[in-house]
Amino acid sequence: MTLLTLIWLPLLAAPLIYLAGRLAGRAREMALLALLAAWVPFGLLVTARGNAAASFTYGAITLQWDGLALLLTLTALGLGTTVTLYSFWQMAAEPGEEKYYAMLTALIGTMIGLGCARDLFNLWLWFEAMAVTSYLLVAFYREQPASLEAGVKYLLQSAAGSVLVLLGIALVLAETGSLDLAPLPPESSFLLRLAGGLFFIGFGVKAALVPLHTWLPDAHAQAPSGISAMLSGVVIMAGLIALLRVLTLLAGDGPIWGWLLLGFAAANITLGNLLALRQTQVKRLLAFSSLAHMGYMLLGLGVAFLLGSRAGAEGSFFHLLSHALLKGAAFLAVGAFLTIFHTFTQDHRPLLISDLAGASHRFPLVALVLSVAVLGLGGLPPLVGFMSKWQILTASFASQNGWIIALVLLAALNSVLSLAYYTPLVNTMYRHKPAAAFAQATALPISMTLPLALLALAILLLGFWPGLVQGIVNNAAGALFP
Amino acid sequence: MILTLSLTVVGLILIGLYGLLAVRNLFKLIITLQILVKGAVLALVIAGETSGRLQLGQSLAVTVIVADTVVAVIALALAVQLKQQSGTVDVGRLDTLKG
Numbered sequence: 001m002t003l004l005t006l007i008w009l010p011l012l013a014a015p016l017i018y019l020a021g022r023l024a025g026r027a028r029e030m031a032l033l034a035l036l037a038a039w040v041p042f043g044l045l046v047t048a049r050g051n052a053a054a055s056f057t058y059g060a061i062t063l064q065w066d067g068l069a070l071l072l073t074l075t076a077l078g079l080g081t082t083v084t085l086y087s088f089w090q091m092a093a094e095p096g097e098e099k100y101y102a103m104l105t106a107l108i109g110t111m112i113g114l115g116c117a118r119d120l121f122n123l124w125l126w127f128e129a130m131a132v133t134s135y136l137l138v139a140f141y142r143e144q145p146a147s148l149e150a151g152v153k154y155l156l157q158s159a160a161g162s163v164l165v166l167l168g169i170a171l172v173l174a175e176t177g178s179l180d181l182a183p184l185p186p187e188s189s190f191l192l193r194l195a196g197g198l199f200f201i202g203f204g205v206k207a208a209l210v211p212l213h214t215w216l217p218d219a220h221a222q223a224p225s226g227i228s229a230m231l232s233g234v235v236i237m238a239g240l241i242a243l244l245r246v247l248t249l250l251a252g253d254g255p256i257w258g259w260l261l262l263g264f265a266a267a268n269i270t271l272g273n274l275l276a277l278r279q280t281q282v283k284r285l286l287a288f289s290s291l292a293h294m295g296y297m298l299l300g301l302g303v304a305f306l307l308g309s310r311a312g313a314e315g316s317f318f319h320l321l322s323h324a325l326l327k328g329a330a331f332l333a334v335g336a337f338l339t340i341f342h343t344f345t346q347d348h349r350p351l352l353i354s355d356l357a358g359a360s361h362r363f364p365l366v367a368l369v370l371s372v373a374v375l376g377l378g379g380l381p382p383l384v385g386f387m388s389k390w391q392i393l394t395a396s397f398a399s400q401n402g403w404i405i406a407l408v409l410l411a412a413l414n415s416v417l418s419l420a421y422y423t424p425l426v427n428t429m430y431r432h433k434p435a436a437a438f439a440q441a442t443a444l445p446i447s448m449t450l451p452l453a454l455l456a457l458a459i460l461l462l463g464f465w466p467g468l469v470q471g472i473v474n475n476a477a478g479a480l481f482p
Numbered sequence: 483m484i485l486t487l488s489l490t491v492v493g494l495i496l497i498g499l500y501g502l503l504a505v506r507n508l509f510k511l512i513i514t515l516q517i518l519v520k521g522a523v524l525a526l527v528i529a530g531e532t533s534g535r536l537q538l539g540q541s542l543a544v545t546v547i548v549a550d551t552v553v554a555v556i557a558l559a560l561a562v563q564l565k566q567q568s569g570t571v572d573v574g575r576l577d578t579l580k581g
Contacts, residue, residue, distance in 0.1 A: 121542055128549050135556050145568040149576045151560050156511060156573075159553055160502055163518045166546060167495070170525035173542075177533035218579040 002048070003056050003065055003116065006041040006073070010034060010109030014102040021098020028088050031101035035081045035108065042073060053479065055118060063116040067475030071317055072115035072241055074472065075324045076234045080108040082455060083226040086332050088447040090339050091224065100140060100224070107133040107230065111238045120169050120179040120246065124162070127242050131158050131206070134235055137227045138219045144348055150222035154215040161205030161212070168198035172249070181245055186252030196257060199246045206239030209298075210267040213291055217275075220287035221350065225335020228283060232290045232331060233324035240294070240320075244301065248480055251305060258306030261298050266407055268295030273414045276421050281350045282334050285421060286327065289377055292418060293323045299411055300392035303399055304481060311398065313477035315391030321469055322384040322462065326376045329455035333370035336363070336448055344437035353424060358434030362441060367429045369452045374422040376459050379415045384462040389415060391466075487528050494521030508561045508571040512554060519550045 013034035021027025045065060053066035084104065091097050110133060114126035135158070139151025171191050173179060184192070201212065208216045216236070220228045247257050272291030279285040300316030303309070337359055338351045360367035376383035389411075396408045462468060498518030505511050523543045530539015565571050 121545075125545065125549060128553070132552055132556060135553075135560075139560055139563075142563050143567065145564070146578055148560060148564045148567060149579055152508065152557075152564060152573070152576060153579075155553070155557055155560060156502075156515070159515050159557070160518065163498075163515070163522050166519075166522035167525055169542075170522065170529040173526070173535070173539065174529035174532050177535055179538075221579070 002041045002044050003063055004058065006038060006045065007063075007109060007113045007116065009038045009041065010105045010112070013037075014106035014109070017105055018098050018102040021101065027098035027101045028084070028091075031105050032081070032084050032088075034105055035077065035084055038077060038108075039081075042077060046070065061122065062118050063113075063122075064118040065116060067472070067477070067479040068241060068245075069112075069115035069479075071320070071472055071476040072234075072238060073112045075237065075321060076108050076111040076115075079230060079233045079324055079328050080104065082328065082451040083229055083332070085447055086335075086451040087224075087226045089445045090226070090335060090448065094140075094224075096140070096142075100137070103133050103137050104227070104230070107137065107235075111234060114238050114242060117245070118181055120172060120181060120249075123181070123242055123245060124165055124169060127165070127203075127206070127238075128162055130235065130238060131162065134227075134231065138223045138231070140224050140227065141222070141348065144222075146348075147222045150215075150218035154219045157205050157212070157215045161202040163202075164198045165202030168195040168202065168246075171195035171198070181249055183252055184249055186254075188253045192250060192253065193256070196247070196250045196253070199243065200260060203239050203243035203246070204264070206236060207243055208236050208239070208268075208291055208294055209264045210271045210291060210295075213268075216290065217284050217287040220290070220331075221281060221283040225283075225331055225338060228287075228335070229328045229331035232287065232327045236290065236294060237320050237324070240297065244480060247305065255306050258302050258304075261302030261305060262404070262407060265295045265298035265302055266410060268292060268298060269411055269414045270295075273418050273421075276418070279421070280352050280354075282353055282356065282425070283331070283338075283351065285353070285425075286330055286334065289418065289421075290323075290327060292414065293319070293327070293377070296389060296392055296411060296415075297323075299396055299407060303396045303404060304477070306401075306404075307399055308481060309395070309398075310474075310477045310481045311395035312392065313480055314473050315388060315393075315395045317476045318391055318466065318469065318473045319385075319388035321473065322376070322388040322459075325455055325458050325462070326373050326383075326385055329369055329452060329459060330373035330377065332452055332455065333366050333373060336366050336444055336452070337370075340441045340444075341437050344440065353428055355435060355437065356425065356428045357432035359429045359438050361434045362438045363444065365449055366444065366452060369456045371426045371429065372456050372459055374425050376463070378419040378422040380419075382460075382463045384459050384466070387463055387466045484528060484532060487524060491521050491525045491528065494518070494524065506572050506574045508564065508573055509558075511573060512557045512561065515557070516550075516554060519546065523547060 017030045020030040055064040110130040117123040135155045141147040205212045276288035297316040300312040303312035376385035379386045379389045501514030526542045527539045530536045
C-alpha cells in the first residue's frame with residue numbers, strides 16, 4: 001500500500017494543484033505540499049524494506065521496489081522538490097503557472113512508477129506517460145515559436161521511438177509468451193536480437209544516445225530552467241534505466257549488448273564534448289555536456305554488462321546521482337541569471353556566455369554555485385563529479401581489456417577537454433566588468449537561493465564523503481546484477 | 483491468416499517510416515505517426531495470438547490505442563499553436579534552433 005501511495009500521491013495531486021491554482025492562486029504551495037508529503041511513504045518504504053527487494057501485487061499488476069527504483073525515486077523526488085521551491089519566484093509572473101506545477105508533479109509521479117515497473121508493458125506505459133508530461137513542459141512558453149519548435153522536434157522523435165519499443169515488446173511476446181522483466185534463458189534468436197535493437201533505438205531517443213540526441217539541446221535550451229534541470233538530471237536517466245531494465249532481459253545473449261553500450265559511450269563522450277566546445281549559449285552548452293556525461297555512465301554500464309561485474313554499474317549509478325546534483329545546480333543557477341537578464345532586456349533572447357560578465361560582483365552566491373557545479377561537471381576534485389568519474393574509470397580499467405582501456409583513456413582525455421568549455425564560464429563571471437543587466441538587478445529571494453545553496457552543499461558533502469550514498473548505489477547495481 | 487496480418491504490419495511500418503522521412507507537413511506527419519502506431523497495435527495482437535495469450539495481446543492493444551490518442555491530441559495542439567505563432571506547419575522550416 002505504501003508503494004501505491006508513493007506513486008499515486010503526485011499523480012492524484014496534479015489535477016488538484018491545477019484546481020488550487022485556478023480557483024485560489026495557490027498552485028505552488030499545493031505542489032510543494034504534495035511533494036513533501038510524498039517523502040513520507042518514501043521514508044516508510046526505505047525504513048521498512050531496508051535493502052531487500054520486494055514486489056507488490058495489485059490485481060493483475062505487479063510492481064517491484066528494488067535498488068534501482070529507490071535510486072530513481074530519490075533522484076526524481078529530491079530534484080523535483082528543489083525545482084518546485086526554486087520555481088516559486090521565477091514562474092510567479094508566467095501565465096499558466098498552475099499547469100506548470102501540475103505537470104511537474106505528474107512528471108515526478110510517472111518517473112517513480114517507471115522505476116517500479118516489473119513487466120515490459122508497464123514499463124512502456126509509464127515511459128509514455130512520462131513523455132507526455134514532458135512534451136507539455138518543454139513547449140511551456142507556447143507564445144514563442146522557438147519553444148514550440150523544440151517541443152515539436154522532441155515529440156516527433158520521442159513518439160517514433162516509443163512505437164519502436166512497442167514493436168520490440170510485440171516481438172518479445174511472440175517469441176517467449178511472457179512480458180516479465182526476468183532474464184530469458186541464454187539462447188540467441190534473431191527476433192529477440194531484433195527486439196533488443198528496437199529497444200536500443202526507442203529508449204535511446206529518450207536517453208539521448210548519439211546520434212539519437214538531436215532533440216536534446218533544443219528542448220533543454222527552450223524549456224523553463226527548472227524543467228531543463230529535470231530533463232537533464234532525471235528524465236534522460238529514466239530513459240537509461242528503462243533501457244537497462246530491458247537489457248537484463250536479454251543479457252543472456254552474449255556480449256553484444258555490452259559492446260553496443262560501449263560504442264554509444266565513445267560516441268556520446270566524444271561528440272558531446274566537441275559540440276559543447278563551440279557553443280555560445282550557456283543552456284545549450286550545458287545540454288551538450290549532458291550527452292558527454294551520459295557517455296561516462298554508458299562506459300561503466302557497458303563494462304558491467306560485458307564482464308558481469310557490479311563495480312562499473314556502481315560507478316555509473318553514483319555518477320547518475322552526482323550528475324543530477326551538478327546539472328541541477330548548474331541549470332538552476334543559469335536560470336536565475338536568465339531571469340535577471342530577461343527582466344532587463346524585456347524579451348526572451350538566449351543567454352550567451354558573454355552575458356554572464358561580472359555576474360559574481362552582484363550575485364556572489366549564484367555565481368559560486370554555478371562555478372562549483374561546472375567545475376564538478378569537469379571532474380575537479382574534491383567535488384562529487386570527480387569521485388563518480390573516478391569510480392567509473394577505475395572499474396573499467398580493472399577489465400584489463402585493450403579496447404576498454406583505450407576507451408578509458410579517451411574518456412579521461414575528454415574529461416580534461418571539457419574544462420576548456422567549463423572554465424570560460426567561471427572566468428567570465430569573476431574576471432570581467434559587470435554587465436548592465438546585473439548592475440541594476442535587485443536581490444534574489446530566499447526561495448531561489450536556498451535550493452541553489454542546498455544543491456551546492458550536497459555537491460561538496462558527497463565529494464568529501466561519497467560513502468554517504470554508497471549503500472544506495474550498491475543496491476541499485478545489485479538490482480541489475482544480483 | 484497470421485502471415486497476411488504480419489505482412490500488413492510490415493507494410494504499415496514501412497509506410498510509416500518512409501512517411502517520417504519524406505513528409506514535411508506537420509499535420510501529415512502526425513497522421514504518419516498514427517499509421518506507425520496502428521502497425522504496432524496489430525503486431526501486439528498477432529504476438530498475443532501466436533504465443534497463445536490472445537487476451538493479453540488484445541488488452542495491450544486497447545491500452546496502446548488510448549495512450550496514443552493522448553500523444554496525438556498533444557501533437558495536434560502543438561501544431562495548431564505553431565501555425566498560429568509562426569504561420570507555417572512545414573517542419574523543414576523549423577530550423578531556428580541550431581548548433
